[in-house]
Amino acid sequence: MLRIKGSALQRIIAQAERDYPHETCGLLLGKMEDTLRTVFGAYETPNANPDRKHDRYEITPEDYMKAEKKARDFGLDVVGVYHSHPDHPDRPSQFDLERAFEGLSYIILSVSKGKVVSYRSWELVEGKFVEEEILLFG
Numbered sequence: 001m002l003r004i005k006g007s008a009l010q011r012i013i014a015q016a017e018r019d020y021p022h023e024t025c026g027l028l029l030g031k032m033e034d035t036l037r038t039v040f041g042a043y044e045t046p047n048a049n050p051d052r053k054h055d056r057y058e059i060t061p062e063d064y065m066k067a068e069k070k071a072r073d074f075g076l077d078v079v080g081v082y083h084s085h086p087d088h089p090d091r092p093s094q095f096d097l098e099r100a101f102e103g104l105s106y107i108i109l110s111v112s113k114g115k116v117v118s119y120r121s122w123e124l125v126e127g128k129f130v131e132e133e134i135l136l137f138g
């Protein structure tokens with residue numbers, strides 16, 4: 001299950017709408033207790049995909065390390081990844097599956113005509129994506 005601070009979610013939504021029709025991406029900073037991940041902040045990363053930003057995203061190892069450092073400064077960890085699907089549903093693609101790791105939350109936002117229309121969170125369980133509940137707080 002994923003708990004996320006309302007302000008962090010609002011930031012992610014604004015970022016996804018701003019970057020439309022490109023995919024936006026970033027990392028979720030928070031705490032992990034057993035299967036519950038609590039997100040306090042969103043760390044924006046540039047979409048480093050060179051030529052398919054409309055349907056691919058890529059986070060460089062350097063940006064990932066910067067996010068980890070930022071998280072540690074606040075006593076947090078990277079607990080997930082978020083990205084948008086311009087003009088596509090909020091379900092993970094095969095490409096997303098191939099790059100996912102267990103133990104992280106994956107928020108996917110569907111953006112249509114520049115507006116976020118839905119979002120869901122997923123976690124990888126035994127090689128498959130399973131939807132997880134999103135609870136807002138704060």
Ligand SMILES: [Zn+2]
Nearest residue numbers: 085092093096
């Ligand atoms: Zn995707």
